[in-house]
Amino acid sequence: MNKSKQKRIRKEINQKSNRKKSLLSHALSGLFTILLAGLMVWGYECCNASDLKFAQVSDVHFSTRNVNTTFKLTAESPQLLDDAINQINEIPDINFVMFTGDLIDKPFEQELQAVLPHVKNLKYPWYFAFGNHDPCVGGYLTKKLYLEILSENNTFKFTQPYYSFSPQKGYKIIVLDSIIDTRITSNGEIYPEQVKWLEEELDKSKKDVVLIFMHVPIIEPFPSEGHRLLNAGEIMALLEKHKNPIAVFQGHYHANKITQHDNVLYVSSPALVSYPNAFRIITIKNEKNKVIFDIQQKDVGKESLRSLAKMMAFSSKLYTGEPKDQNGIYEIKKNK
DSSP states (O other), rough: OOOOOOOOHHHHHHHHHHHHHHHHHHHOOOOOOOEEEEEEHHHHHHHSSSSEEEEEEEEOBOOOOSSBBBTTTTGGGHHHHHHHHHHHHHHOOOOOEEEEEEEBBOOOOOHHHHHHHHHHTOOOOOOEEEEETTSSSSSSSSSSHHHHHHHSSSSSOOOOEEEESSTTTTEEEEEEBBOSSSSSOOBBOOOHHHHHHHHHHHTOOOOSSEEOOSSSSOOSSSSSTTBBTTTTHHHHHHHHHHOOEEEEEEEESSSOOEEEETTTEEOOOOSSSTTTTEEEEEEEEEEESEEEEEEEEEEOOOOOHHHHHHHHHHHHHHHHOOOHSSSEEEEEOOOO
């Protein structure tokens, strides 16, 4: 074989080899691009799957009077509140604490001023929804004055009894005022101007996980004509026509009850001052296709105190609810 033919054959072999290397290089490059894109999507989803953790404390009924009333351990209310605060401070990564009404038992300024040094021991931001025991209807401690006193002792700077804020991206907090101003009553109502405001807030938050806090529950843990929300049906219909994940956290009945209607979770919580003497810690995981609520009950007070509270309760089972009402994991799927 002459030299020119040998050169031609080697050239052809080299060209084939180079083509194979080029094809392999393109294939590896394409695979790397796909893997990189997948990692970027995974990282984006992980960054957007944000957790939120908060404490709900309801019906403290703080009192400076050393007397228990009916089924409430009002004489021990400072001790029970301090216990809750100490427990909350020991739990890491809490975003905020929400008091869902009846922070004080009697609507006097001296009682509000007395409870604040205890609440100010919280190391986390705290917020407040009115209960029927908080303002004095027709008296000195109005809602306006109550909020002014709170703002002097907290980062809480809201001037209206209902308000909203965003603790972090993807979440909207809505605090409702369910307390009737015009007469002394244990019933509740969301007034028309507030209903309109609520609808506007929900319309602006269609891509958020919405957390609503109020005192008088939309769904009663047990029937009570003298305590129910008078326009509960209207508020329920307004919430449930919106399709994003919504959870409502309530107090007033001193009882555990969790009810889920599709994308809306209704959570009634126990009281600190009466059996089962507890508060809640709620952890929310906001994932791509669903939102997961981990709801846990935390007891306060010594066992002897809780035993006394249980004896004072009309029906302990009525207030504790079923095990699923005390602790549980609830899931709301996101609508596309």
